[in-house]
Amino acid sequence: MYQQINANYAWQDWLNLRFGVQSCSELSITELDLTLDILLGNAKDGLNFKPDFIGRNLIKNANLDKAIRSNKPIKADAKKKITIRQFNKMLALAKELNFDDMALFRFALRQTRTIYINTEALKNINQEDATKIITGLEKIIKFKREKAR
Structure with a gap:
């Protein structure tokens, strides 16, 4: 084929x-x-398969690490993408705060100045932005716990 x-x-x-x-x-x-x-011929063919952004990010991050280790020039805008751990942690923290998708997107917008229209878009952010979102969510949880005492 x-x-x-x-x-x-x-x-x-x-x-x-x-x-x-x-x-x-x-x-x-x-x-x-x-x-x-x-x-x-072992699987059915189709169109518009759901993209595996997290899997693609793993490969991009590995390639970026390889280029850095070998002292190859890298693009100025090349940044590591979000990992599966970061993505899962972000969703878990949002769930703990009872954030629906829209609340998480609004929060991510405030943290990163980037608009997210769906959860798939969050799978394609860089690690720096993911860290900002996770840190912000953790601070809210910490504040709410201290306030409850």
């Missing part, structure tokens, strides 16, 4: 329709596994 797609110069289009990327180097390990399963 891949040979047919590639022979027709449609590989980038195939990836873009399914995962919203131009190259398989941008895919997470889970998405690469799914791609192989589809190409081998």
Whole structure:
């Protein structure tokens, strides 16, 4: 199947329709596994699969670490992306504060000056912004606990 797609110069289009990327180097390990399963006929093909932003972030962070360790020049705007631990912690803290999605998005807007329209958008933020949001949520929880005493 891949040979047919590639022979027709449609590989980038195939990836873009399914995962919203131009190259398989941008895919997470889970998405690469799914791609192989589809190409081998072991999984059903479809369009607009749900992106695995957290998995993609792991690969981007590893590549950034590798470039830093090897003293290769990196882009000035290259920042590490949020990790699965940070994302889960952010959601757990928001849940502890009884924040719905909109309350979390408004809080994140105040902390980072960036608009978030859904939870998937939060999976694509950088680690610095994630730390700001988590720290802010932790301070609110600490304040509420001290106030309750």
